[in-house]
Amino acid sequence: MTETYGIAELAKEFGVTTRTVRFYEDKGLISPTREGQRRIYSPRDRVRLRLIMRGKRLGLTLDEIAELIDLYDADPSEVTQLKQFIGVIRERKTVLEGQKQDIEDILAEMTRLERQCTQLLSQKQNKK
């Protein structure tokens, strides 16, 4: 008796339209079951949606997100597969680390700008 969800319910929770949820299914990112003609979503589908949203916040394409999810799901049995798998993970990691660096750079700039502004503001207000 595990929890299930309707499409409108999930769409609302994640702030997207039902069209979007169906679109992700088309792309193979989620695979809800059916009850008659209606889609029934499991907690697993919901987790996937959460992963998708996180990926989108990072500017990943749906294809890239699919790859990432595949990484989580897959369990490589062969040794050669396993080695290749580790390679893929490391690539992903370096990209993400670069991205993190970019963010930290911009954040630093923003903080500098903010300080500069608040200071300027207090100056102007003291003159008044």
Place this chain on the structure above:
Amino acid sequence: MTETYGIAELAKEFGVTTRTVRFYEDKGLISPTREGQRRIYSPRDRVRLRLIMRGKRLGLTLDEIAELIDLYDADPSEVTQLKQFIGVIRERKTVLEGQKQDIEDILAEMTRLERQCTQLLSQKQNKK
């Protein structure tokens, strides 16, 4: 006598096509001068291009990137403008901090996966 660059030169440096560089000009992100009909890029244009690329790595749209660049360039003179400006900066910062959190989450997951894999790998190789 400040340094200048041709379009092909810059495009090559940033790993994009000349079409892309012209496209960014169309969108108002850079404004090279002309020498005859040819575009001449200044160090300032080059810095802009660097900012654009950084934004793209973060999945920002060109419009968002334009906003960010405007933030760097603008100096708000009015007090009300200044306050609003600070607000915009803070919004940007919270978005970026969320993004950073997302990245750290994924990175942690990746590291976990990687460890799991390397461990599994060494097990398999010891059995052989």
Place this chain on the structure above:
DNA sequence: ACGCTGCTTTACGTTAACGTAAAGCTCGCA
């Protein structure tokens, strides 16, 4: 039986960010 609500499929439309092809200037040089 009727209509509303919520879901469904099908299919054409839209926006962003370029790609790509065509045709024309202009400068240096053999």
Place this chain on the structure above:
DNA sequence: TGCGAGCTTTACGTTAACGTAAAGCAGCGT
């Protein structure tokens, strides 16, 4: 003087990620 290299404008094409509209089924409350 012809020509090739490198730039230019103009314009149509393409892909991703949905939006939006049309038309139909299915249960349920009156």
